[in-house]
Amino acid sequence: MLMAGCSSEESGGTSEKENSGKSASGKDQELVIAVNENFISMDPHNTGDTNSNSVQTAMLEGLLGSDEEGQIIPQLAEEYSVSDDALEYTFKLRQGVTFHDGEPFNAEAVKTSFERIMKDESLRLNSRGFNLITSIDVMDEFQIKVTLKEPYAGMLTRFVSAKILSPKLINDSSSDIGKTPVGTGPFKFVEWVQGDHLTVERFDDYWNKADRVKKITYKPVPENGSRVAMLKTGEAHVIYPAPVQNLKELESNSDVEIHKIPSTIARYVSINTMKEPYDDVRIRQAINYAVNKEAFISVVNSGYGLPLDSIIPNKTQFYAKQETYDHNIEKAKELMKEAGFEDGFNAEIWGNTNSDTLKGMQFIQQQLKEIGITVEIKSMEEGTLSDEIYGAQTPEEAKVQMWYVSWSAYPSDTTNATKPLFSSSSFPPDGANTAYYKNDDVDKWITEVNQTADPDKQAEIYNNIQSTIYKDAPWIFLGVDEILAGSRSNVEGVFISPTGGINVTDANLK
Amino acid sequence: MLQYILKRILEMIPILFIVSILIFFFTHLIPGDPARLVAGKDATLEEVTIIRAELGLDKPIWDQYITYMSNLFQGDLGTSLKTGLPVSEMFADRFMPSIYLTFMSMGWALVLGLLIGTLSAVFKNKWPDYLGMVTAVSGISMPGFWLGLILIQIFSVQLGWFPTGGAESWKSYILPSITLGAGIMSMLARFTRSSLLETLRADFIRTGRAKGLKESVVIPKHALRNSLIPVVTIAGLQFGFLLGGSVVVETVFSFPGMGRLLIDSIAFRDYPVIQAELLLFSIEFILVNLIVDIMYSMLNPKIRYVS
Numbered sequence: 001m002l003m004a005g006c007s008s009e010e011s012g013g014t015s016e017k018e019n020s021g022k023s024a025s026g027k028d029q030e031l032v033i034a035v036n037e038n039f040i041s042m043d044p045h046n047t048g049d050t051n052s053n054s055v056q057t058a059m060l061e062g063l064l065g066s067d068e069e070g071q072i073i074p075q076l077a078e079e080y081s082v083s084d085d086a087l088e089y090t091f092k093l094r095q096g097v098t099f100h101d102g103e104p105f106n107a108e109a110v111k112t113s114f115e116r117i118m119k120d121e122s123l124r125l126n127s128r129g130f131n132l133i134t135s136i137d138v139m140d141e142f143q144i145k146v147t148l149k150e151p152y153a154g155m156l157t158r159f160v161s162a163k164i165l166s167p168k169l170i171n172d173s174s175s176d177i178g179k180t181p182v183g184t185g186p187f188k189f190v191e192w193v194q195g196d197h198l199t200v201e202r203f204d205d206y207w208n209k210a211d212r213v214k215k216i217t218y219k220p221v222p223e224n225g226s227r228v229a230m231l232k233t234g235e236a237h238v239i240y241p242a243p244v245q246n247l248k249e250l251e252s253n254s255d256v257e258i259h260k261i262p263s264t265i266a267r268y269v270s271i272n273t274m275k276e277p278y279d280d281v282r283i284r285q286a287i288n289y290a291v292n293k294e295a296f297i298s299v300v301n302s303g304y305g306l307p308l309d310s311i312i313p314n315k316t317q318f319y320a321k322q323e324t325y326d327h328n329i330e331k332a333k334e335l336m337k338e339a340g341f342e343d344g345f346n347a348e349i350w351g352n353t354n355s356d357t358l359k360g361m362q363f364i365q366q367q368l369k370e371i372g373i374t375v376e377i378k379s380m381e382e383g384t385l386s387d388e389i390y391g392a393q394t395p396e397e398a399k400v401q402m403w404y405v406s407w408s409a410y411p412s413d414t415t416n417a418t419k420p421l422f423s424s425s426s427f428p429p430d431g432a433n434t435a436y437y438k439n440d441d442v443d444k445w446i447t448e449v450n451q452t453a454d455p456d457k458q459a460e461i462y463n464n465i466q467s468t469i470y471k472d473a474p475w476i477f478l479g480v481d482e483i484l485a486g487s488r489s490n491v492e493g494v495f496i497s498p499t500g501g502i503n504v505t506d507a508n509l510k
Numbered sequence: 511m512l513q514y515i516l517k518r519i520l521e522m523i524p525i526l527f528i529v530s531i532l533i534f535f536f537t538h539l540i541p542g543d544p545a546r547l548v549a550g551k552d553a554t555l556e557e558v559t560i561i562r563a564e565l566g567l568d569k570p571i572w573d574q575y576i577t578y579m580s581n582l583f584q585g586d587l588g589t590s591l592k593t594g595l596p597v598s599e600m601f602a603d604r605f606m607p608s609i610y611l612t613f614m615s616m617g618w619a620l621v622l623g624l625l626i627g628t629l630s631a632v633f634k635n636k637w638p639d640y641l642g643m644v645t646a647v648s649g650i651s652m653p654g655f656w657l658g659l660i661l662i663q664i665f666s667v668q669l670g671w672f673p674t675g676g677a678e679s680w681k682s683y684i685l686p687s688i689t690l691g692a693g694i695m696s697m698l699a700r701f702t703r704s705s706l707l708e709t710l711r712a713d714f715i716r717t718g719r720a721k722g723l724k725e726s727v728v729i730p731k732h733a734l735r736n737s738l739i740p741v742v743t744i745a746g747l748q749f750g751f752l753l754g755g756s757v758v759v760e761t762v763f764s765f766p767g768m769g770r771l772l773i774d775s776i777a778f779r780d781y782p783v784i785q786a787e788l789l790l791f792s793i794e795f796i797l798v799n800l801i802v803d804i805m806y807s808m809l810n811p812k813i814r815y816v817s
Contacts, residue, residue, distance in 0.1 A: 034764075038774060041593050048550050122564055122594075128557075178594050194595075194603040195766030196676055221675060221764035229662045229674040383542020383779050390546055390558075407551070420552040429546075430555040 029509045030215040031491070033502060034227045034236040038195055038220040043178040044163035045116060045123045053161075054502040055218050058200050059100075060163035060183030063091050063110065064156060070264065070315060070411030070498045072156050076105065076164055076184065086151035086453035089159070093142040097207045099166040100188040107138040112167040114146070116174075129158035153450045153458070157413040186505050187216060195220065212493070213507050231256055231486050237509070238494055240502055242486035244302040250486055260304060263483045264313045264417070264498045265408045267305075269349065269364060269476040270435040272402070274395045277341055284473040286335035288325035290371045291364065295327075297479050300360045304482040311469045312417045313480040315498040316409065318462035322470040325477070332371045344372020350389075351404035352382045361404050364476065375402075390429045395436045403434050406481070411498050414462060419446050422469055435474035442468055511807070518800050525796065526789070530582065533788045534575055537781050543567075544591050544779040565591050578785070588782030592775070597786045600771065607677040608767035611759075612752045614683050615691035620745060623695040624734075627702020627741075632729060634707065642699060649696030658689040658762035675764035686763040690756050694748045701744050705737035712736075738809050746802035750795040 039052045044060050047053050065075030074080060077091035097105035117123055117130045129152050137145040148155065166182040180189050186208070187200035198218045219236065221227045224243035230236035232253060242250065242258060250256050271278045271287065278284060293307040306314070310322045336342060349364055351357040358379055365375040380388065392398040409417035420426045423446045426433040442465055449461040470477070485496050493506030545562035546553070553561075562568045566577065581588060587597035630642035665685060666674040676682050709715060710733050718728050757769035768787060775783035 041595075043594070046594070048548075121560065193766065194600055195771060196603065196607075196678075219676065219764065222770075223762050223764065225659045226662060226675050226762055226764055229667050232667050233670060233674060235666075235674055381542075382777065383540065383547060386546050387541050387543060390543070416552060426554075429558065431553075432551045 028214050030217060031213045031238070031494075031504070031507050031509060032217045032219065032230075032236045033238045033240070033494075033504075034219045034221040034230050035240050035502075036220070036222055036224075036227070038222075039192070039198055039218070041178045042181045042189070042192065042198075044161070044165070044181065044183075045113075045120075046178070047161075050500045051218075051220070054500075055198055055200070056163060056181065057185070057501060058187040058216060058504050059181055059185040059189055060165065061185050062160050062163050063093070064159045066160055066410075066412065066497060066501075068495050068497060068503070071317070072160060072412045075160075076110075082156075082453045084453060086153075086155075086451065087148050089146045089148075089155065090139075091144050091146075093144065094207060095142055097184050098205055099168075099184050100182045100203055101166050101168055103166045103168050105164070105184055106141045107144040108141075109167045110144050110164055111136050111138055112170050113164045114162065116165075116170050117162055129155050130162070151451045151453070152415075154413045154415040157410045157416075160410070160412070186212060190215070208505075210506055211508060212505075213509055216504055216507065228486075231488065234488060237491045238485065238487045238502070240483075240485040240496060240500070242484040244304060244484065247302075247484065255489055257487050257489050259485045259487065259496065260482045261485065261496050262306065262313075262315055262498060263408070263481045263500065264315050264411050265406050265481040265483070265500075266308055266311075266313050266417075267301075267360070267406045267478040267481065268308060269478065270400075270403045270405065271474055271476065272398060272400055272434070272436055273438075273472075273474050274398070274436040275401055277339065277345060278401065280339045281472060282335040282339040283341065285325065286332040286339070286371060287368060287373070287476055288473050289328045289332035289335065290373075291325075291367045291476055291478070292327035293324070293477070293479060295367075296360075296363060300356065300363050301479060301481065304484060305479040306482070308477040308479050310466045311422070311475070311477075312409075312414065312466065313498075315411045315480075316414055316417050317412050318414045318459050320459075320463045320466050322467060325473070329370055336371055341372075344374065347373050347375045347401055348378060349375050349402040349404055350378050350380065350385060350400055352385055353379050357404055360478075364402075364404065389434055392428055395427055398428065398434075398436065400434060402476075405434075407432070408499060414458075415446075415450065418462075418465060422446070422465075422474070437469070437472065437474035439468060439472060511804070515800070515804065518803070522793070522796050526792065529792045530579070530785075530789055531575075533785050533792075534578055535571075537784050537788075538571060538574075540776070540779060542779045544781060547778055548591060578782075582789075587786040590775075590780055590783050592778045592780045592783070597782050600783065601768070601786070601790070604766050604768050604771055607765065608753065608756070608769070611677075611683055611686055611690065611756065611765065611767060612749070614687040615752060615756075616694065616745070616749055618687065619691035619695035619698060623698025624702050624741070626695075626699040628706060628729070628734060630699065630703040631706035631710065632725075639703075642703070646696040646699040649692040649699075652692060654689050654693065654758045655762060657692060658685070658759055661685045661689060662762070675762075677766055682763075682765075686756075686759050686765055689762070690752065690759045694745075694752070697748065698741060698745060701741050702737065705740050706733055709733045709737045735809060739806060742802055742805050742809065746798050746805075750798045753791060753794045753798075 035051045037051050039055055040049050041047055041052055042056060044056045061075050063077040064072050067073045076094050078094050079092040081090050093107060099105060114136055117127050118133055132148045132150055132152050133146055134149045135147045139145055163183060169177060169182045186203055186206045188203045190199040190201045192198040200216050202212055202214050227239045228246045231239045247258060251258055271284050273279055297303060297305040307324060309324045310319055312319050349361050351361050361377045365377060368375050389400055407421060420431040421433055422437050422442055423433060424438040424443050427436055428434060445461050445465050449458050452458060483500055490510040492510060493508045495503050497503060545558050545565060545567055549558045549561050566574060589596055590600055626642040626645060630639040633639050662674050665671050672681050672685050715728060715733055718732055756767060757773050760767040760770040772787045
């Protein structure tokens with residue numbers, strides 16, 4: 001099965017046509033993956049972008065990994081447990097694992113990597129969670145215990161991204177980590193030609209023996225048309241993302257398969273709840289009733305996506321579906337009238353200069369016109385926009401009214417999908433609560449949910465958080481993206497996770 | 511001549527010094543905070559502040575400038591804010607492909623441009639002229655982006671002759687260089703034609719012909735040589751632009767060149783990379799200008815340089 005998981009129904013092509021003239025068996029072949037952006041760094045402890053992360057995942061592993069649904073699974077740890085107070089994490093490590101440089105994998109190696117994340121100031125972004133660690137105890141060669149000073153709900157997800165590097169690399173040549181990482185993964189680093197390609201090669205001593213391709217080359221190909229051409233010629237076996245406008249053309253090609261993967265990317269417009277007239281919940285609800293979400297998906301996302309029916313996408317842990325704001329102009333007008341804005345008002349929406357963003361903002365503009373709101377579109381280049389949004393030091397200084405934006409968190413990290421967006425401690429510049437949403441209950445729950453390791457209790461609290469915020473409507477809830485990828489039909493064992501990460505652990509060519 | 515070249519090279523030093531100052535301050539004037547862009551949307555103020563300090567962006571601009579210049583004098587172009595890699599290392603992989611692509615595009619554009627221009631002028635208002643000028647107008651009118659994609663569709667997807675992108679073998683350079691050179695070829699053809707036509711009307715040509723010189727001598731030896739001065743000027747200017755301006759072509763062909771790196775760096779406010787790249791382009795531009803000036807005197811010995 002190819003690109004399994006959420007896209008399984010799309011798979012199953014049986015074309016036998018050989019790719020790019022290669023005739024060797026899958027074992028000796030090279031897989032080429034074309035992605036849309038350059039890789040930034042190969043230092044797993046200092047990576048923010050999905051593409052770099054995808055490549056790292058081929059070479060490096062964490063104690064925990066994630067499956068096709070983005071949920072956490074054991075990887076270099078065979079088992080793990082969390083104490084009831086959510087302060088102690090104990091891992092039983094896999095035995096018989098070696099690093100690509102021949103170093104043995106054991107508890108000391110884990111400690112070395114974790115300590116690097118904790119101590120190196122330049123890794124501050126990745127040390128969230130790790131800066132809460134009070135001790136790392138090596139219980140025996142293959143058992144390790146990590147103790148936190150206070151509970152942190154996203155900690156398990158941090159263990160997924162805290163890839164374990166060879167201790168020899170960290171101690172002897174730490175400046176090479178970003179260029180030539182050494183881990184325990186199924187593939188080892190070969191070369192990285194900046195801007196052109198990055199190649200990895202099968203690691204034959206990998207602990208999880210399986211038949212997989214000999215080499216994988218990742219190529220950054222920003223232009224959509226070029227990626228599509230590469231897939232058609234067989235120069236690339238997998239392209240991610242596949243451009244929406246070329247889908248029909250690709251679908252008619254029998255050598256190519258298209259995969260649609262529900263993502264954790266939420267599309268929304270944050271509404272500044274501290275500014276008049278948006279400080280009136282009726283106005284915000286009216287705006288939500290006025291926007292047709294189905295039409296949004298078909299017009300702006302070319303039909304690929306799902307309505308955003310909670311504050312978090314449905315692939316996120318603890319998601320609970322809410323009663324959506326159906327498209328209802330009458331109800332919207334009624335709410336506007338109740339709030340004293342029968343004749344509407346003038347509004348401003350901000351967004352970046354991306355053409356999809358522009359299309360989205362024009363859609364909102366057209367929809368709100370129906371209830372008398374005249375929306376002016378201001379599109380700004382990303383850096384300038386970021387200055388405008390995060391330059392405001394207090395809510396009073398903030399000029400933003402509505403911001404057309406998206407958010408993507410790990411499916412297993414509900415904290416990251418809620419706290420930076422809805423906690424009153426996350427007002428810019430301290431976080432991304434650009435709706436300046438403040439609700440004391442929500443603030444209390446966001447703190448509470450972090451202090452327990454009991455999933456049932458967490459689910460209950462997240463339920464409350466979701467229903468309360470959805471009713472308060474600090475956003476125009478738009479949609480959840482479906483991410484699209486294309487592959488040659490002889491590719492198997494490659495899957496794309498809901499965050500857009502490409503997993504090649506079992507990659508093979510038929 | 512040698513003295514003149516030396517003098518010109520020495521003159522580059524103060525120019526580059528001024529250019530580096532301008533580049534530094536203008537780069538820092540672009541709105542947008544690199545620390546925030548590095549930190550990401552969900553970063554807290556504390557994290558952004560730490561990153562800003564780490565990148566040295568919290569220091570007064572003059573301090574930053576002094577550090578930048580003293581590093582520059584030691585040949586250190588700095589470290590990328592985005593990748594953490596030395597800028598020189600980031601250039602290493604991309605500089606030569608960019609240079610090859612530029613020379614290849616310029617090479618065929620010059621040969622074809624001069625040829626078409628000359629034929630058009632010689633056969634003025636006859637079919638070779640019409641054909642040449644139609645080719646030239648088409649070359650100028652076709653946007654690089656579009657031409658590139660069409661070439662990929664025909665020669666990579668349909669015929670399978672060339673790869674769609676990258677810079678791995680000589681074959682990878684063919685389609686991008688055609689795309690990049692098309693506009694310049696057309697421009698050179700038109701300039702050559704009009705300049706040659708003008709020269710052909712000049713008195714010395716008439717005299718030559720009256721003295722019984724054959725057309726095969728008049729055209730290449732006397733007319734073309736004298737027509738080349740404005741063509742060289744245009745070619746030099748275009749060459750300078752090509753070195754830094756092939757962003758569109760590099761994007762279409764996923765070509766690992768300097769143009770794409772510059773665009774990526776600007777989007778990310780990667781100051782050291784932007785500064786180093788602009789400085790490099792300035793040096794290239796000045797050098798190309800010097801070569802153009804030297805070529806003037808080779809084409810027309812009446813142009814003499816006084817040191």
